[in-house]
Amino acid sequence: MGADRDTGAIDIDQIMTTLQRRVAERRANGDYPPGLERQLEAEFEAIMRSVHRHEVGTEQLAALITGVERSVDAVDGAADSSSRIPGGGAVHATAARLVQRHTGRLADTVRALGTDIGSALHEIQRLLDQQRVADERQLRQVVHSLFDRIAVLDHLAETVLALEQRVSALEQVDAPAS
């Protein structure tokens, strides 16, 4: 397909022309009925509309959890020892050392609290996602069993039609010649 006779290498442009010609032939033969692509597109749009439920996803929750974790990372118990007054820095540094015992412990507690909150939120997100996956799986099973039943009905209908044809053929054979 599309090979150059002299070099043996494929000619991409020629292949594209062949592919487009094949599409045109299939359209002409009815393999691709008129408007097939539009029909397929409409099918997808209808499905997309039906799944659009405006529900709150866990993505938003995930972003909030990231925010909490960022805030935990930013907790800082160090006291600022800078000063604009000459020699004031030393005073501030001494004061900072004095309060550091308390602010440091406070920062540790806040960090631990933040970490616990983050873990709890992660657990909530996991449970929500797990529930959603389970619901989807269950729903898919129900849909599949419905399709199976419809397929059985289709098969039965075809069998009935075939039987009707056979009965009609038998009736024609048995009918007395007029």
Add this chain to the structure above:
Amino acid sequence: MRLLGFHQILVGAAPGDAITSMALALRTALRALGPSEIYALHRAPEMLGEVFPLEHLPELGRDGVIVYHSSYGEPAMTQFLLAREERLVVAYHNVTPASFYLQHAPAFAAGLEWGRREVELLRSRAVAAVADSHFNADELAGMGYTDVRVVPAGLRPGRLTQVIPDGLLGAQLRAEQPGGFVLSVSQVLPHKRFELLIEAMHLVQWVHERPLGLVVVGNQRMPEYAEALHGLAVQLNVRNVRFTGAISDRGLSAYYRSAEVFATTSAHEGLAVPPLEAMSFGLPVVATGCGALGETIAGAGLVLPPSAGPELISEAIVAIHDDARLRHDLSVRGFERVAEVEAHDPSDAFLALMCEVVGR
């Protein structure tokens, strides 16, 4: 001159994400010039050891360089960047047009719209601009940037060939997909137009009557879209369809090694690494020629017109499936294309640009 650092900034960092992977590769190169770390506004838990929170970025003043990888807009990030003193290098990876998301994900669409606005706002602050494809460079030029360099820094399409594939998965695939399968690798998002591929597979299976299945590898970031794709596959009775979600490099390597054809029907791509990765495994590639796809594939695959629908896409897939010679020829072209991309390490060009930026 004493340089305090060449740090990179991302909006979000996640394992397997193309921009994050490029930033990690680039960090190794940048460390030859000075201290280099990656900082991000959002970090996936797996990245906590590699990528630091944005607020931990040290003040480097004018002696520092920050490379901002632009792909999505967050006002907090814009504000942060505009307030910094460091020399700013904008690395543009493209921002997807918001129109794909306006109807179903307006908040995400707003972020995309802001992404483009942000790139414009940063123009006056940027000392250099880099794009990873000519397509992206043209977009930057359209936003008023001058002297944009095309440097696909950190791009290593053959890296997965060095990864030992997941053997168990390979065996599973042979059992589940006895007729072979078409592979597509990308985040499952509306602008990737996976519905076109499912529709094409419907025609492959029911009009052409070929036994090929379909595997879509990629993070399902928008549950509604993923659900609609599942629904479409069921509705059109497309058999052997598998959506894997995000997977490991070992898993991805197994999929590339087991697939028969790689296909992408994306309507917008700024660079597109997966077709190159597929080529590195000798997989023939079919793609719609949107965005930078034509430029990336560069004659080594079947690039269909951007308007190609399921009919033409299915013809291309079937042509590759049926024609061993075509498969072989595309495979050889793919290997050559990857060799061409990897012949020059783009990181060298990026480092040269950094030296220009700091006047070394």
